[in-house]
Amino acid sequence: MPNKNFNSENLELKDTLEINFTLNSVKRSVKVPCTYTLLDILRYELKFTGTKEGCGMGECGACTVIMDGGVTPACLVLATTLEGRDIWTIEGISAKDDAKPIIDAFVARTATQCGFCTPGMVVASYHLLSKYVSPTDDQILEALSGNLCRCTGYVKIIEAVKAAARDLNTVKKEGRDA
Amino acid sequence: MLTKKQNLYSVVGKKVTRVDAHEKIDGSAKYVDDLAFDEMLFAKMVCSTIPSGRIKKIDKSRALKLKGVAAVLTAEDITGLNKIGCVVDDQPLLAADIVRFTGEPLAIVAAETRAIAEEAAGLVDIEYEPLEPVLNVDESFSEKIKVHPKGNTVCHYKIRKGGDIDDAFSKSHAVFEKTFTINYQEHLYLETQGCIALPENGGITVYASIQCPFYVQGAVATALGLPFSKVRIIQCVVGGGFGGKEDVPSEYAAKAALLAYILKKPVKLILDRAQDLMVSSKRHPMKMEYKVGVTRKGKINALKVRALADSGAYTTLSTVVLFRTSVHFGGPYVIPNVQGDIIGLYTNRVPCGAYRGFGTPQVIYAMESMINIICNEMGFDPFEFRRNNALKKGALSITSHKIKESCGLIETIDKARKESDYDKRKKEFDKWNADPSKRTLKGLGVSSIFYGMNLGAKGWSFDKAGSHIQISRDGSITLCVGNVEMGQGAKTVLAQIAAEALGCEVSTINFTNADTNVIPDSGPTVASRTTVMSGNALLDAANKLRKKLIDAAAEVLKIRANQVMAKHGRFYNIKDSHQFITFSDLAQKCYFDNIGLSEMGFYVSPKIEYDMQYGQGEPYYVYSYATAVSEVEVDKKTGDIRVNKMTCAHDVGCVINPMLASAQVEGGCAQGVGYAIMENMVSEKGHIKTLGLSTYVIPTTRDFPEVKSIFVEDKSKDGPYGAKGLGEPSLMPVVASVVNAVSNAAGYQFDHVPVLPERVWEALNEKRSRDGESEVK
Amino acid sequence: MLRNFKVLTPSSLNEVLYVISHIDQPYRFLCGGTDVLVRMKDNPAYAKVLVDISKIRELAKIEEHKSTYVIGSGAKHDAVLAYAPFVEKYNGLVEAVAAIGSPQIRSIGTLGGNIGNASPAGDSIAPLMAFDAEVELRSHESNRIVKLEDFFIGPGKSVMKSNEIITKIILPKFDGLRSGWKRLGQRRAVTISKVSAALAINCVKHPNGSIRVADVKIALGAVAPTVIRARKTEKFLLETPNLNAAAVKQACEIACRESRPITDIRSNTEYRSEMCGVLLGDLIDRLVFGR
């Protein structure tokens, strides 16, 4: 067996594990099979069903969440790699004040049809707008390139993101002026 | 046009935001996979791994030994009939002795978790005796091998119009001939197929992602041997359908229901993406032989078409889909002599069925390509030529349907030309293409279409719709219709129609999702029929309620009923708008006066006469029309294609909601562009190889063009507020116009869709060696 | 859904090395997981044991040394893209990594995973190979440096032994090289390359107007069982007295012949082979002639 410098627990093959992470700013501890992905944990274990599964293979973006500040496909994050991470899902993001302009713009521009891609789109848009206050067209296209939508042709989604950016900027400016 | 309507109506024609937007945007909308029930089991289908063969043995023992497996069911466990066909009885729910395509389900497993169910499905051992498969329409047509004992023809529609066709060709000034082929298209709804079946009240309740609750009800009742009344179907929020959730979900619902019925536990069946791509229906691949005769003046004089459609292993909806093909293969044009043979053929491939446009984008592609060839070779202007041959009031379609009303085709042609700035762009592009230093070639392509509304002559018996409206005592309103919201915006448009008729605000309306216990059979949510059918059914109910409300308001306001005006939640004196009663007060008054404010509505599609033998008569009661113009750019060295812009003019009768209408057009363009230049389903020896979203690719944000949508409103007398459908027409002209644009850029008419860069590159090379040009600069 | 495998979670590189030298079953590393998990979902027999190295900090660093940059195998694509010296001097690498998958994939996928995966279509590989990058392979017992060009032996296959791990990617420093990368895919974003090419080149302009190639490195992706260096093309270019249009054309033709592509669901042999030349020509145009 490993010598004393090793943490033997880490070196045992595991079936289930207990993980601690932060979900929408709340600390969580779950005991799950080690075969679970973050998406399985969210949907089956914690019943956070806003994050969707469109492919399970990292190809569609429907499962997009924010992990440690990066847009992440929840379907490709294995439970073991989740320990200590900071996760934001659509449930948490849509309740945040700074997401309101995005939600409002999506509603006002009908940036949803069947809606299955929408939570992922909103998360990716939120991430984009928290990185760039006034994204260029190219930055918008790039930021949403990993989120497939079969219904909208993206037109209204892109319009909504632009409108939200304008809105966020006026809110910020007003905030500064006040 | 719009401004006039704005005055006329208070809600119809307005940019009302989607009534279901919030729940979809914040993630709270419940799709079927978001639901869970106590003790719920997970199901997985066991599918054939060969395209054709006899089943010698199904051994469940290894699967049953796995811990957590509740059952493995095969054909012999079916309590009702082992049948699923929705039009023809040629398809088993679970294959019993023969498998006819790779992916055909033979068994169904239920287990405590999704992972166990998947593992168990892999442990069901099946022994086959492989048979020689039929893998394309030519093989099938030869009948050397029969996919079904009765032979390989699924259906054969004939259109015969005018005189002897060969005679007509000999009298034509010029005759053009070409054969086109077109591949599958996969719906690729972002939410895969799925359902949950629950044992309830001695019967079964199914929650599902579906377009047609009533089809599912019939399928489940048949499979289980239950009366319809014991089978309740409740629609969940649908994550995209596009035709793919028309008949196909019945198959999955019946399987899940069988497990739930036998095991007496809730059972969830969600297809994973690879399985969905493998087993669910697709748009029919076709081989289309076209021959067109044209007069010196550019009139289409004769058209002969033979189209062979790959229906796959079972009929499913082929007969109705290909009926549509038979009506639309000549495009929206007046053609005196027509001979058409549209033949559906069985193959040992995945069954093909409904997909947005229902068997028409394929033949439109072929017909519009022919027109492109004709215009290029004979020097006609593409708009003038189409205009010159266009259907208009008083003209006869290829089925000799005399167009009586609502025909805005020519207006769409003119608007598309103008709004796309075609003439200016054409000049610019010609100049660009003449410059050898340019890396790309640019092209413009045009396509016009018409599209029969509702189910038409082949489906008239299904063409009805019910509705229910209930006004509560506080004035809030609950609607239920039998056609479903699948993303197209049905709820919003229908709420607008109801609000306009009732005089209430859209925000006071709530929807109950389609539920077979609540609403009468309303046929399928297909054929762009929801606005018209459910809209009219709602108007039927709403008008009954409106009368009661107006009478009550007249009593309160002490005026005559014909002096009451209802708008935006107020009933007021037409002469004095300050004299009014609010909708909610009125509802309350009715409640205490014991006036019932709950009504059913019903609507039946206009009756039409059609002769199936020669394909002559009125196949549909009215048509939508559209013209699209595409701008593309092709890389001379790589063949890479970029669609830069689409301009689409649609005659939809009446635009109930401009924002949703343009959203439909944009979505249709996205699917059409994908179909035209990107989506390539590869199959090898009867196995689909592109079983993921990184091999079967659809457009991303970076692949999508700018879209300009224009609406023409030539009202239809039978549509609510004059409306016709848009859901499918939005996609239909796109493929042809994009391919024509690519062809015009490359100087080569592409005869296969999708047009991939490899093919464009090849064509450009051939052209270069033909033209003796040494190389691209 | 994933099933039937177990996970080991060593907490340091030492533990990793210990584990992989003692483990008696086939295993795979789990770094970003964007490749290994996709394959396991497709085929549950792909790996029965995963060794999770995603949390090993030592593997995730990017450092500047005297004559090299050292990229930890666990460095995420996003980290490579954010590293200023690369943005400045290794344009070819940045272009390639920026095109890998989607923003989602780049935020968890790693360079080590892209190499470890050994796909001929791995997009970071061509520019790294063109820059003469090397990888450090470590095991409990030994430590060796292998040229990336010698690392791959076939699709999914490399010289790495079962008790080894890629710890670093070593990127030499250069003066004067301009570099670029280009690819063709099935669509414009989130696409696996049908063909890709990386070029690093340094040209000297003679007062008489002729252009001599002082240094050139070319690698081609998705056109052979592994990513390859186009050595013959490089040699031709180095020996060319004047890089004029005819010479470029000839170089592109040589590059086409150096490729050995296959036909698969994404493209076909003839096209892929021909496109090697087109991509190379485009890169030369851009990097040498500024077009």
Ligand SMILES: Cc1cc2nc3c(=O)[nH]c(=O)nc-3n(C[C@H](O)[C@H](O)[C@H](O)COP(=O)(O)OP(=O)(O)OC[C@H]3O[C@@H](n4cnc5c(N)ncnc54)[C@H](O)[C@@H]3O)c2cc1C
């Ligand atoms: C939707 C999608 C799109 C993609 N697009 C692209 C693309 O455009 N271009 C492209 O090149 N790739 C693409 N990929 C593939 C993949 O994302 C990349 O190859 C990525 O870099 C893999 O990194 P990872 O850390 O996720 O690898 P992992 O999945 O963790 O590992 C991949 C393989 O490498 C091995 N490995 C990992 N780390 C090491 C190590 N330190 N030493 C030795 N072996 C190791 C593993 O054992 C495994 O076999 C895509 C994947 C997806 C899902």
Ligand code: FES
């Ligand atoms: S479900 Fe994760 S990317 Fe599709």
Ligand code: FES
């Ligand atoms: S709204 Fe349906 S997939 Fe985007």
